[in-house]
Amino acid sequence: MLEFNKKSNLLERRETLFRLQDVSEPNLYRNLFSYDEIPKIPFNRRLVPIDMPDEIWMTDTTFRDGQQSREPFTTEQIVRIFELLHRLGGSKGLIRQSEFFVYTQKDRDAVAMCMDKNFEYPEVTSWIRASRSDFELVKSIGLKETGILVSCSDYHIFLKMKMTRRQAIEHYLSVIRECIEFGIRPRCHFEDITRADFYGFVAPFAIELMKLMEETGVPIKIRCCDTMGYGVTFPGAALPRSVPGIIYGLHHHAGVPHELMEWHGHNDFHRAVSNASYAWLFGACAVNCSIFGIGERTGNTPLEAMVMDYAQLRGTLDGMDTTVITELAEYFEKEAGYSIPPMTPFAGRNFNVTRAGIHADGLLKNEEIYNIFDTQKFLNRPSNVAVSSASGLAGVAHWVNTYYQLTDDNVLDKKHPLIKKIKDWVDERYAEGRVTAITDQELKDVSEAAIKEIVNNG
Numbered sequence: 533m534l535e536f537n538k539k540s541n542l543l544e545r546r547e548t549l550f551r552l553q554d555v556s557e558p559n560l561y562r563n564l565f566s567y568d569e570i571p572k573i574p575f576n577r578r579l580v581p582i583d584m585p586d587e588i589w590m591t592d593t594t595f596r597d598g599q600q601s602r603e604p605f606t607t608e609q610i611v612r613i614f615e616l617l618h619r620l621g622g623s624k625g626l627i628r629q630s631e632f633f634v635y636t637q638k639d640r641d642a643v644a645m646c647m648d649k650n651f652e653y654p655e656v657t658s659w660i661r662a663s664r665s666d667f668e669l670v671k672s673i674g675l676k677e678t679g680i681l682v683s684c685s686d687y688h689i690f691l692k693m694k695m696t697r698r699q700a701i702e703h704y705l706s707v708i709r710e711c712i713e714f715g716i717r718p719r720c721h722f723e724d725i726t727r728a729d730f731y732g733f734v735a736p737f738a739i740e741l742m743k744l745m746e747e748t749g750v751p752i753k754i755r756c757c758d759t760m761g762y763g764v765t766f767p768g769a770a771l772p773r774s775v776p777g778i779i780y781g782l783h784h785h786a787g788v789p790h791e792l793m794e795w796h797g798h799n800d801f802h803r804a805v806s807n808a809s810y811a812w813l814f815g816a817c818a819v820n821c822s823i824f825g826i827g828e829r830t831g832n833t834p835l836e837a838m839v840m841d842y843a844q845l846r847g848t849l850d851g852m853d854t855t856v857i858t859e860l861a862e863y864f865e866k867e868a869g870y871s872i873p874p875m876t877p878f879a880g881r882n883f884n885v886t887r888a889g890i891h892a893d894g895l896l897k898n899e900e901i902y903n904i905f906d907t908q909k910f911l912n913r914p915s916n917v918a919v920s921s922a923s924g925l926a927g928v929a930h931w932v933n934t935y936y937q938l939t940d941d942n943v944l945d946k947k948h949p950l951i952k953k954i955k956d957w958v959d960e961r962y963a964e965g966r967v968t969a970i971t972d973q974e975l976k977d978v979s980e981a982a983i984k985e986i987v988n989n990g
Contacts, residue, residue: 539583550739550785553732556699561727561772565626565762577768580780583815585790589845590838591629591820592617593796594643596659596679597832598822599633602870609868610651613823616860618651620853622834625653626842627835628818631679634658634726644671645816657719667714667922677717680707681756684734685724705740712750715749719753721796726762738786753792754782755820758807761800761830765810775807777812783815794818799814799830808833809841811962823860824872824879836860850901854910876912885916886927919970921962930957931975953982 538543564572568614580626594617595610595684597872605613612632621627630646633639637731659679660666682704683689689700702718711718720741728734738754745752756778763775771777779795795811797804808819825834836857843849859944861879864870874882884907903915916934917927923944932951957978958970 550735552736558690559729573764574770575768576770580776582813585817588812588817589626589628591818593631593820594822596631598826600828601826607642611645614646616856617654619853619980620856621653627654630654631655631657632747671714679719679721682720683723685728701737711801712748721755723756723757724759726758726773735786742787755794758797761798765806779811779816790815791817796832797922798819804833805837808933855912856910885918890925900950925955950982
């Protein structure tokens with residue numbers, strides 16, 4: 533079938549004849565995933581075009597997938613974090629949805645309190661098991677959309693569910709129809725898509741969902757779940773691991789609209805952020821994230837990372853308030869009992885702190901040399917140095933100027949007597965055998981003592 537693409541202004545061949553391959557034995561891709569070896573990345577050198585949608589956005593799963601990695605948030609914590617998500621998303625609501633469990637009374641109380649905020653964004657959504665009782669629960673709460681697990685790899689269909697592919701599709705479609713009959717928009721979570729037979733199961737199933745959407749008039753979202761973090765973005769990488777291939781295939785071959793495709797990735801192979809950004813680039817409007825990447829095993833795609841990637845890809849923050857990232861970091865550590873690794877980009881206490889003396893010297897002369905952007909402006913976090921044996925006079929001077937917020941004519945350079953006195957004290961500590969960085973409190977105490985000494989000596 534030929535179809536004129538108004539975006540590319542080209543006649544394009546649309547293959548719509550992908551039929552379910554109801555195999556008798558599971559395809560576990562043992563040539564890629566042999567389990568007793570590191571997984572392999574196959575290439576077929578086929579390239580698909582970049583197809584960035586007109587609009588892109590984020591969704592959040594901190595209260596669903598994120599909570600599976602830590603002790604549950606209290607109701608009060610959920611509501612406060614939800615308020616901060618609303619502020620972070622800005623006036624355009626670039627954090628479109630927030631996903632909740634609804635099984636406990638505490639979860640339902642949190643959902644009710646968040647819905648009472650009457651925010652347009654994030655919209656409160658749920659994740660449920662595929663059962664009538666769960667649909668009734670979502671309906672009674674007043675939610676308009678819910679996620680439904682529809683596992684799509686043979687690992688799940690054959691080994692966990694003990695079904696054939698045809699039985700799985702028939703089961704999924706009956707559940708999704710029931711969801712629609714209850715008046716709830718379904719969001720289909722294609723679990724383990726990066727180990728699934730794309731042309732033999734994923735595409736045929738997506739095509740059936742698009743037919744059901746046309747029949748009922750109800751939008752059906754597809755969330756591409758890289759459950760094990762196997763997705764890759766290398767040009768010419770082959771399915772099932774190719775992120776561009778999955779997104780392109782769902783749109784081009786199965787006819788899934790950009791706005792109904794969402795990427796959900798895990799970080800098992802350190803690829804969560806790049807995979808999510810490539811999902812945007814190749815046609816998915818939404819990427820699903822959690823704050824600071826919390827989630828089971830290695831975690832999910834960090835929300836704050838995608839906020840920054842949005843700005844880099846679009847050239848604007850579009851009204852998002854990135855200073856909220858710092859507020860969230862402080863809240864998580866002080867109120868939610870979560871310790872953020874100090875090197876975590878944008879949120880860890882050391883993300884814009886240097887210990888090297890030569891770097892500190894550069895910061896002292898012009899912070900652009902060693903700071904990624906104006907972190908004071910965007911995150912309320914000035915660039916800083918941690919004073920250690922390698923900091924030198926420049927590091928001490930930068931610490932003093934930053935800690936005491938000295939500006940313009942009040943800035944002290946590394947030749948100032950106060951800086952020399954503090955540096956001598958630091959050197960003595962390391963000469964005695966110290967190996968850890970000097971704390972802010974220690975530096976504050978020695979600075980004040982040195983100031984008194986300088987003043988008393990005239």
